[in-house]
Amino acid sequence: MLALGLATISMPFWGGGRGAWLVFLSACLIAVLGFFWFAPFILARGLSHRPDIFWSSLNMISQNPWLGLGIGADYRVVTAYFPGGVDHSHNVFTHAAIELGIPGLILWAGLWLAAFRVAWGARQSREGCILLSSLLVSCVAQQFDAASLWESPRAEWFVTWLPIGLAIALAVQRGRTEKRVVSPRA
Incomplete structure (x- = not known):
């Protein structure tokens, strides 16, 4: 909400x-x-123990900062309230860092920043507004409940990848439009 x-x-x-x-x-x-x-x-x-899960996730990242646990690794985030652990970090950025390490987190954040840059450049168009809004919804939603990046498609997966796909499509469309303007057919 x-x-x-x-x-x-x-x-x-x-x-x-x-x-x-x-x-x-x-x-x-x-x-x-x-x-x-x-x-x-x-x-x-x-708060559904999200702050505790976040701090435990940061602790997990500090244990394997460079390579992470690997893509698709099963892990449990253990907190005082969940001694058995929860099966994901509830945050897409900490999830990426747990699995891919700090370099993977930097690449993941760079991908999101590139998508925001494409959307901001096209904010005067209807497609740019849609992309900006979907990126904002996705970014905020992923701070509180994101469980998977690479596994089979489910709701979180679409919230993660749909805005990225829209940004790529918009960048390609803008590139084609700029190419036509620069070199019109005779």
Whole structure:
């Protein structure tokens, strides 16, 4: 819900202008009022031990910082509340670092930054707005529950790879358009 809310609130900024600020401030006000109105329902589950899982994941990364455990390695993130461990780190970036090490994390973050760069360059187009919004939803959602990058497709897999695929498609489309503009047919 947080990811969808942030994407919705931020969408007016992709086009810019005073109207964007008005929509943004109105959406923020509605979100704050909605939070206070529904706070007992929102906070009923607490943080689901995500901070503990995050710190334990960082500890796992520090044990194998350069090579990680390997792609597709089975691992358990052990915390005080889960002595048997949970089967993934609940965060795509820590998951990448656990499996691929710091070099893999840097490459993974670079891929995401490249996708954001493509989306930002095309923010005036409908496709760029869609890509920016989907990247924002994916990035926020993956901070709290992402279990797989390489295994068979499931919901988290699509949230991870669909925006990357859209960024590649948009970059190719923009490259073809720029090529036509630079060298028109005679």
